[in-house]
Amino acid sequence: MNTPEGFVPLRIKDVVRETGDAMSLVLDVPTGQESRFSYRAGQYLTLRVSVDGQEFRRCYSMSSSPVLQRDLRVTVKRDGRGVVSNWLNDHAAPGDHVDVGTPEGRFVRSESSRELVAFAGGSGITPVFSLIQTALAAGSGRVRLLYANRAAGTIIFKDALGGLAASHADRLTVRHHLDDERGVVTERVVRDFIADIVDVTAADYFVCGPGPFMDTVETALLAAGIPADQLYLERFTAAPVPTDEPSITESVTIELDRQTVTVDYRPGHTLLQMARMAGLKAPSSCETGSCGTCIAQVTEGSARLLNNDALDDDEVAEGFVVTCQALPTSRTVRFVYE
Template sequence: MDMEAKIAAHLADARGTWDADTDDALVCRQVRPETHDVKTFILEARRPRLFRYRPGQFLTFDFAIDGLRINRCYTISSTPTRPHLIAITVKRVPGGPVSNWLHDRLEPGMELRATGPLGEFTSLAHPAQKYLFLSGGSGITPLMSMARAYHDLALPRDIVFVHFARTPADIIFRAELELMARNLPSFRFVPVCEADGPGERWAGFSGRVSPPLLRLIAPDFLEREVMVCGPAPFMAAVRGILAGAEFDMARHHEESFDFATPAGGTEEEMAAPAARVFKIEFRKSGRTVACGAGSSVLAAAKAAGMRLPSSCSKGLCGTCKSRLVSGEVDMKHQGGIRQREIEQGMVLLCCAKPLTDLVVDR
């Protein structure tokens, strides 16, 4: 299909919305380098469809890599104000099976399976006249989606967007954010670097997030709605700074995915007494663990020292999706699994509580 025909098809089917429950395939249309270790992957539905989502939400992908099925969540970096395409922006992680596969092997024309959009981290849920966006590293992606939406709609919002990077060469979306700042008088983009980069001495703000730096960049931060995303230490530092400044933490909102650390239940859930204890057999690993009736399968496995793929622990992301070979569970999820997958015997271990002894294909 040539470009003119493709545009005409999109316009003719303007009411069609992509629905992962009916067609979960996304076709890669372009791979765009952002920095030396970050790429953006532009995706499209197989048939002309529009993407409806809130800026800041994520997709859960089901990858088939070297004979293994791996689920990963990636925040949507594009904006719903440009609904014909959707994009994720991924940093290469040393040794990471998915990020390296995406960087080295995903090419235009190849298809990915995805579900969503999902997630509650969005400025639309916290309307305000003044925002402070704080991002570290690849945590910039959900905030970029929000910034792009405000820019496209020329909304009169006072936004200070502060991004922390290692060097100038690591500033993701630098040129586009500088353009936004030129286009919108109420939008400020403030990059902060830890060191000079190859070929560029850094003349802007430097260092890591700290109370003096925050007060210097955004003296009125106590008056702003704060949206934060980045590595766990960065998120913790921001929380500490805001709490120390007696910031109203009801106006602090954060999002972070850490796939290196398996999620599980709360300490209270794992320690809670239960009237019955069930046997959970993990077929592939050969492990059998005990699980109280009030505990999730994932929490019981974690308490027994098992490391299972997991992330959000809230039934959102789908990372812990597994096949239930036998037994029954009570599962209250938040969109991380499709109804047809449930009918095919799949469960989310993070929110599945046993009603009988179980056999899980893990």
């Protein structure tokens, strides 16, 4: 049975302990719902869970491969004192049901024959593992992975990656980086890792991990001449919205589903937050500027983006914004959801 908001309760078929602080949920897709849950490697699901009577929604990337496994599998790492990641690690059990939205996300490959160069940090391995398994099973190019973790005990999919590297020795290279042995990943580590790629512009680069790790990798790759459109970034957390910045914005006008609402602007709030405050059911999913679910077009005034991994330069020039990451910068702003 589907819920009105498009969530489907899926049965947890299995819970697999991956490391001391991470586990995978294997989700059973009911007969008849296969097309709804078909996905591309690198995409994610939104899970809706209730913890102590309060509802939470969180995104989790598939660690399974769409060409290898029928069941969906997501892998959840405990995030400090975070609510949902800890609750799932402590309470999810086979036979339970969890509400799941349909697969989304743009952290996907458009060309499977090119070389895949991946950088993962911690739980960022989840979509990367799906991309790697899929590339090896259904693609033809080489695959390289630089995988950073704090210490050896926290490496998710360590054995599985080792097995793939052994069975695809001619195509897959996995290099582990442990912070407790070598410090955090620096631009030099990234440069060294790609040093023997003959033509760096002939590969696709996928990066997922903690913010500072992603920033370092992105800077090093761009400095090495990798075209920005061959660089794919998936952020699990958004940068905090600066709340102490002075703002000249007085009001925002939102057009959504044939409704037009104007509200006073509250400094430090994104356009998505303003739409919610105006009582509108504005679309959103990742809330990190990655998925593109919340895109709208600014038709009057202007806004700046705190983070944007979803829109290309042309779209930004046309006024499109990811509303979850957009702060208004003019006295009044009007934005329209498609």
